[in-house]
Amino acid sequence: MTAALLERTIALIGAIVVAVTACVQLKDDWKASGLDAVITKLLLGLMAFGCVLALLAALNVVGVH
């Protein structure tokens, strides 16, 4: 196994775990109100999107030059 493949494998597993956890946290906080709750939900959503990007990069779907 090459270093790049190992990195992609760990990134893939990690991205799935983190994305699912972020979505669960987002779901739990969905009904919370207040400025801090709204910003937290926005930032958690964007972070979950970042996990999807990392997942796609690990699968060589994006970032292939």
Add this chain to the structure above:
Amino acid sequence: MKSIEMQAVEARYNDVDAVYHETRDLRLLGFVFFLISDCILFSSFIFAYVYLRTSAPTWPPFVDGHQLPWFDTSYAALNSVVLFGSGVTMHYALENWKHLNRQAFYAWLVATIILGLAFLGGQAHEWTGVLQAGVTWPGSTMGASFFTLTGLHGFHVFIGVCYLTILGIQAHKGVYTGSKYFGLTAGTLYWHFVDVIWVALFFLFYLW
């Protein structure tokens, strides 16, 4: 009739004084304005990078007759997951504080700090590799953009690690309670913000 445990929990929550209650929203608004100003700072550098990149005849640019290499996407994906993971652990830390579970709060906070430091170590390793590949700060627009933006972000992560460490010490000394924990909320927002900025940088430097 409420149980003794329930009464104890309520007593720990009902400790908000009037001044704190009045100023919390103002302090939160001030902190949000700080995050917006930071967002504008990053945006200006990002737009400069986008302009430089789109106006260049080739990308990566040529330096001394050789085209510079692309950045390592697989390593960056791994390092990104480390940082995003720290966002999740910080969220759990705050939630455990809200639920008066102090031991779990400290465990998640320490996990966040460790992941933040791991990300910084990963960035240092990345910088070393990039420099060895011939991409330097003064040598090309690619290097200047990369080191400026990732350096600025890394500085924010470093400040965040220091910030979270101070918050942990303050929490240990009893500065925050079950109802008064604005510092922890602000720390969590800052850490999420740093995560989200990295989403943009990860896309711009490694995926675009």
